[in-house]
Amino acid sequence: MKLKFCGAAGTTTGSQHLLEVNGKKILLDCGLYQGRRSEAYDINCGFPHFDPAEVDVVVLSHAHIDHSGNLPNLTKRGFSGNIYATFATRDLCTIMLADSAHIQEQDVEWLNKQRAKDGESPVEPLYRKEDAERCLRQFVTVGYERPMLIADGVTLRFYDAGHILGAAQVLLEVEDREDGGKRKRFLFSGDIGRGGNDVLRDPVAVQDVDFLLMESTYGGREHELPTGADEAVAEVLERSLARGGKVLIPAFAVERTQQLIYVLHRLFHEKKIPQVPVIVDSPLAVGATEIFRLHPECFNEDVYSFLFEDKKDPFHFEGLKLVRSVVESKKLNQFEGPCIIISASGMCEAGRIRHHLKSGIGDPHNTVFFVGYCAENTLGRFIRDGRKEVNIFGKRHAVRASVEAIDSFSGHADHSELMDYFQAMTGSRSKVWLVHGEEDRSLALRDALRKDHKGDVSVAELGSIVEF
Template sequence: MLGMKLTFCGAAGTTTGSQHLLEVNGQRILLDCGLYQGRRKDAFEVNCCFPHFDPATIDSVVLSHAHIDHAGNLPNLCKKGFAGNIFATFATRDLCAIMLPDSARIQTSDTKWLNKHRKRQNQPLVEPLYNEIDAEKCLRQFVNLGYNRPMLIANGVKLTFIDAGHILGSAQVLLEVEDEADGQTKRFLFSGDVGRGDNDILRDPVPGTDIDFMLMESTYGGREHELGTGADDKVAEVLNRALKRGGKVIIPCFAVERTQQILYVLHQLFEEKKIPTVDVYVDSPLATNATEIFRLHPECFNDEVYEFLHERRDPFGFEGLTLIRSVEKSKALNEREDQCIIISASGMCEAGRILHHLKNGVGNPRNTIFFVGYCAEQTLGWKLREGWDKVKIFGDEYTVKAKIDIVDSFSGHADHSELLDYFQATSGPKKKVWLIHGEPSRSEALCDALREIHDGEVEVGVLGQTVEF
């Protein structure tokens, strides 16, 4: 008799809305509780109701990391009746403390805008999934656990977090299970999102050992990153060329992880005099808060950043750097005519202060828009990366005259070859492997590659499917 059941409740056939329900020994453990991010109507219908389970029946949640597509629906889960513990690393909890309220504010703002239009059309008004109070209440249910510190979280279920090297505090989830149904001991590993290794800030992913069953991400299956990690010289080349043009350098950047990574690289380039001295501004309240949190968690840093700390230097701070929170100071940046580097969220240019900087800067041929991360198809960032001559910002059309530069070495996700290396480094029989968190073509490409090198069963998870083992 098989004793464990796994249901794919999200991030199956897509890369967003991570949720996986594990049932064992009469306990229901939810792995991640992310927001599905897509078209507004579809996203609301998926996120609001938890169609695959009743939140009140969940005993505990284990959270791999703080990204909104993995953690963003936690306040809604608690609001709808979940009363158990949310297990996470210390850094993940601290990041959630700023990211979940920020998500609530964005939802409240979007809902307010949407209701204006719905009211004019005599349509029923809508409410956000949760508000800032719901987010704060959810944080009270967090229980923090360090890497490699086993903890019993349910009857016969022991949890250990293993460093995933993806973002600050990110973890692989190892569950050691004494299965009462069949009397067997089973080691189950949920990969979370797997980092590339050789990260400028973080430690490399740590391979799991003696794994029997594996739930693995496949975001970049069948795809290789254009550049390897550690492409600091390429960044220096782009910045030197940009600064010679005489204008501003505008860097659209994700507030968490990517901004801090860029700051660390800039710090090194300035110290080594590989780029000229110029003022740098981080114009994002969320990024500013996240940078403060990074300083609190040296346990996540690699040896090189540790060396920075040992020498009493700030990896994310240097002379000429200004972190901006206020709207007034943000607006003042657009009035400056001298050279500077502006790092602002969001990385895909779909919301936030970056839109104001692009509105004011995209038409100036002396300026450079420097992309250092992925942009989903049809986003403003994607259009700029693809070389569109004209783009719309706040509903108005602008001609793109600024220089567009791209360095894609900063991805936090392992690519196809790196995922294969990660899988092979993970020891054990790996009797059954389920692939999730990938578009269908990506998951299938990785599945085919794994079947060529592995004798165990490898399948692609299907949304709503339940497997037993």
């Protein structure tokens, strides 16, 4: 068996890992590399580490764009095999890949303006919506823990990763023909959730693992708050709403928004916060919320009971409004009185949240409430770090609104939780490769694992190949 690290090695973006076994090439994830636009376009367009037409099978861990986002381009460039995913992952990809296609077209428009200035010819987007739709025809859905033969001597089983709806750990049970028919159990962690999620089940502890490809996003870092920190959310909202203004919550459209809806539902039901209108203003988030309702198999016991025993929709309550149209979105700027507006994107770099910030960030009655990570040099990070003025749509705006942030909603396990995940697993794990982390994060997790684990633990290098 050979494993080539084609993405998300030394970084957290562009997850792609190519496994060769029994003469077949199995690609684990096919995510978009995200960085400087011109650099990202070249990397994503060309697949520098393999030929898409030579890939036999794709196994997708989950629907996040850094894991799924280059699938339409892969199929466009010659991949014709099956794409295996869980039911919920396939459904989320129907909206997320179409949305990604729209972004590709926008990015190329920007890139072509730069190329025109340099006298260069225009380029085409990585893919269009039609390519995303064609790609979805190659999906084959598999339930959690159901065996599926995907290649000669290779059986796939998905195990819940507790990260987003449908997220899976990928277990490949291999009869290695090139190694005397030796049986090997190879696990790709995908992205691991924290456990204790308000909506989802905890990550499953997989047994008898021989070889492990593991994420390391938060190696060496701990989250500030435990999961399910409802009291902290209630305190922020009660304090903010008392000022009589709007609470603007930048949130990722998939997972974070639905988690917030459920938490707010619970807080209203328990009368822990005043009853005010809640508006979700994001077409993608509205679509994702509808998909969540279709997949109770992913819910934890509390939400499952809420749905079937209490007969209540976890993602709907009196006073909740889901907004799709631009006209309705614009009307929110004239809304008077306290309310909560949840809108994408979580880092305030795109989407309708920027319009709400433009309209409301200068009002001291309002609050901007962050419930997720904001990368450096993003609008969200500037606001969260306390800048007095920020640039929105090319104009400077004074930040007079209050700014609040909590860290309990992260979908990624922190350092201690990654260690717990590893220790709950059984098997020799004779070789462990760490991916999906900045170098210092991967090294911190590597050093911690090496203290107690006898197997070989290393940090993957982009483009390198290992045999086992």
